Amino acid sequence: MSDATAPQQSNLDLDVVIIGAGVSGLYALHRIRAMGLSVKVLEAGDGVGGTWYWNRYPGCRCDVESLEYSYSFDSDLQQEWEWPERYGTQPEILRYVNHVADRHDLRRDVVFETRVTSAHFDEAARQWVIGTERGESHRARFCVMATGNLSTPRVPDVKGLENFEGKWYHTGLWPHEGVDFSGLRVGSIGTGSSGVQSIPIIAAQAAHLTVFQRTPQFSLPARNAPMDKTTEARHKAEYDDRRQAAYDTPFGIAGYPPPSQSALEVSAEEREAAYESKWAEGGSISFLYTYNDLFTSREANETACEFVRQKIRETVKDPETAEKLTPYDHPIGTKRLILDTGYFETYNRETVDLVDVRKAPIEEITAKGLRLADGSEYELDALVFATGFDAMTGALRDIEMSNGRGLTIQEKWEGGPRCYLGLAMAGFPNLFMITGPQSPSVKAQMILGAEQHTDWIVDCLTHMREHGHSRFEVTQQAEDAWVEHNNEVANRTLYPLANSWYVGANIPGKPRVFMPYVGGFDRFKRTCDEIAAKGYEGFEMGGGEAVAAE
Ligand code: N01
Numbered sequence: 001m002s003d004a005t006a007p008q009q010s011n012l013d014l015d016v017v018i019i020g021a022g023v024s025g026l027y028a029l030h031r032i033r034a035m036g037l038s039v040k041v042l043e044a045g046d047g048v049g050g051t052w053y054w055n056r057y058p059g060c061r062c063d064v065e066s067l068e069y070s071y072s073f074d075s076d077l078q079q080e081w082e083w084p085e086r087y088g089t090q091p092e093i094l095r096y097v098n099h100v101a102d103r104h105d106l107r108r109d110v111v112f113e114t115r116v117t118s119a120h121f122d123e124a125a126r127q128w129v130i131g132t133e134r135g136e137s138h139r140a141r142f143c144v145m146a147t148g149n150l151s152t153p154r155v156p157d158v159k160g161l162e163n164f165e166g167k168w169y170h171t172g173l174w175p176h177e178g179v180d181f182s183g184l185r186v187g188s189i190g191t192g193s194s195g196v197q198s199i200p201i202i203a204a205q206a207a208h209l210t211v212f213q214r215t216p217q218f219s220l221p222a223r224n225a226p227m228d229k230t231t232e233a234r235h236k237a238e239y240d241d242r243r244q245a246a247y248d249t250p251f252g253i254a255g256y257p258p259p260s261q262s263a264l265e266v267s268a269e270e271r272e273a274a275y276e277s278k279w280a281e282g283g284s285i286s287f288l289y290t291y292n293d294l295f296t297s298r299e300a301n302e303t304a305c306e307f308v309r310q311k312i313r314e315t316v317k318d319p320e321t322a323e324k325l326t327p328y329d330h331p332i333g334t335k336r337l338i339l340d341t342g343y344f345e346t347y348n349r350e351t352v353d354l355v356d357v358r359k360a361p362i363e364e365i366t367a368k369g370l371r372l373a374d375g376s377e378y379e380l381d382a383l384v385f386a387t388g389f390d391a392m393t394g395a396l397r398d399i400e401m402s403n404g405r406g407l408t409i410q411e412k413w414e415g416g417p418r419c420y421l422g423l424a425m426a427g428f429p430n431l432f433m434i435t436g437p438q439s440p441s442v443k444a445q446m447i448l449g450a451e452q453h454t455d456w457i458v459d460c461l462t463h464m465r466e467h468g469h470s471r472f473e474v475t476q477q478a479e480d481a482w483v484e485h486n487n488e489v490a491n492r493t494l495y496p497l498a499n500s501w502y503v504g505a506n507i508p509g510k511p512r513v514f515m516p517y518v519g520g521f522d523r524f525k526r527t528c529d530e531i532a533a534k535g536y537e538g539f540e541m542g543g544g545e546a547v548a549a550e
Contacts, residue, residue, distance in 0.1 A: 022050020152394030223282025416513030478538025
């Protein structure tokens with residue numbers, strides 16, 4: 001679907017520029033435009049949707065239920081929209097985002113096919129100067145980075161890819177026209193969410209599939225199904241209340257009462273029955289909410305790990321393959337817990353092989369396939385990289401960004417990201433981020449998180465306008481305190497134990513810092529609200545000419 005209908009524009013002079021037309025950027029456009037400010041979104045793709053625009057791999061589907069994973073700001077829309085399944089597929093979610101763009105006439109203020117390459121703050125003019133791949137230079141008083149948390153796909157640095165004679169793909173940059181693997185010998189590298197979702201579908205189509213796995217991961221059955229009409233009707237009847245209630249929950253999703261018991265204070269039989277019932281229900285929050293200490297006690301967590309390990313052993317017929325697929329190296333839930341449809345069952349197919357590339361890493365991609373460090377070779381006609389993203393910081397670090405006083409984002413984040421509430425940064429005036437590092441972001445319902453951040457930004461801009469301010473900057477002290485709090489909260493959990501993209505472990509050389517805020521979405525929102533109520537504590541505001549026009 002191409003929707004690059006807006007004329008391309010050069011050298012804009014705006015109140016606000018937003019980078020990225022995903023779910024965050026579009027809502028920011030909607031709200032900021034309604035303030036009467038001049039605003040445009042710059043978007044690299046030729047359509048809206050962000051994640052859902054780029055990730056078109058087979059099987060791509062959201063792991064948050066569709067009645068939750070949608071905007072809350074348009075009450076009529078949430079009543080009218082009919083999600084066909086419990087979990088939205090990528091095409092369905094993209095159709096929804098396109099509908100929102102049309103319904104709210106957003107497209108006319110999105111400049112498509114415009115990749116931002118640089119952003120410099122011009123202190124004298126008090127403007128951000130935004131450079132694009134096409135050579136334009138736009139100016140705006142405020143810059144809102146809606147660049148996404150998982151938007152910089154990463155192909156590992158393996159020797160010889162240029163020599164491969166077959167076609168290769170990355171799940172996060174999937175061809176719009178789709179890929180037909182019929183009759184092909186396919187290799188798939190990576191077993192995170194993208195790999196686990198695409199492997200069963202590719203396996204069903206290809207003549208043969210070899211999965212190259214470095215780390216086995218925990219995965220639960222999604223139990224996707226056509227939308228249950230009774231559930232939908234009940235949900236819709238309570239929609240506004242549920243959305244409101246979601247703000248008071250740790251994950252931004254209502255309907256999961258916090259557990260009150262430890263996994264260690266019940267009998268083994270009771271625990272088994274509880275996990276079994278959650279397993280049958282499907283979904284990750286409900287499973288991880290079986291007991292209140294699964295994220296804080298290694299011993300408690302191990303009971304849930306062992307339950308899932310046993311399920312893998314029961315599902316995969318070949319014991320050797322089952323063992324290879326069984327995770328031991330991280331507590332369950334400390335890497336994004338995957339939801340799958342028939343993933344482990346796929347390894348019972350005659351045409352699917354699993355290769356452990358932890359023992360013998362991929363040494364070289366050759367003309368005909370790939371070779372491992374132990375000398376074994378695999379002939380392949382096509383190669384799929386489900387190897388993930390430079391998460392949370394990649395999109396911003398890819399932009400040549402400086403504050404006009406000699407500080408670049410690369411220098412600022414040399415030891416890992418440093419932000420205040422994931423919303424702004426010391427040293428970078430008049431720059432907001434939506435769901436930036438050190439905000440709940442990927443640890444909460446992303447769309448609600450984007451709405452909460454945007455609403456906060458709009459309130460902040462309104463405050464500045466009312467008080468005649470044109471410039472803000474976060475204090476170093478406020479940022480330091482927030483980063484420290486972020487680390488403290490994370491260190492009270494088991495999360496930092498996993499080599500996950502949450503800590504940047506998937507990118508060689510990336511500083512190991514726990515990036516999302518795991519103190520809970522509810523607590524985060526309360527903190528943001530208190531900071532606003534105290535006149536934007538931690539923000540220094542000033543300047544003469546106020547935030548522009550009515
Ligand atoms: O990426 P990942 P993803 N040689 O980083 C392996 C969201 N998402 O695209 O674990 C061999 O999780 C790597 O191995 P290891 C969701 O938040 C959501 O799958 O680093 N293997 C790992 O197995 C998710 O968590 C949905 O040892 C290599 C895999 O590649 C996030 O996006 C769907 C390698 C990468 O897994 C990212 O998921 C999809 C190498 N050199 C994504 N380099 C849903 O909503 C990397 N790997 C369901």
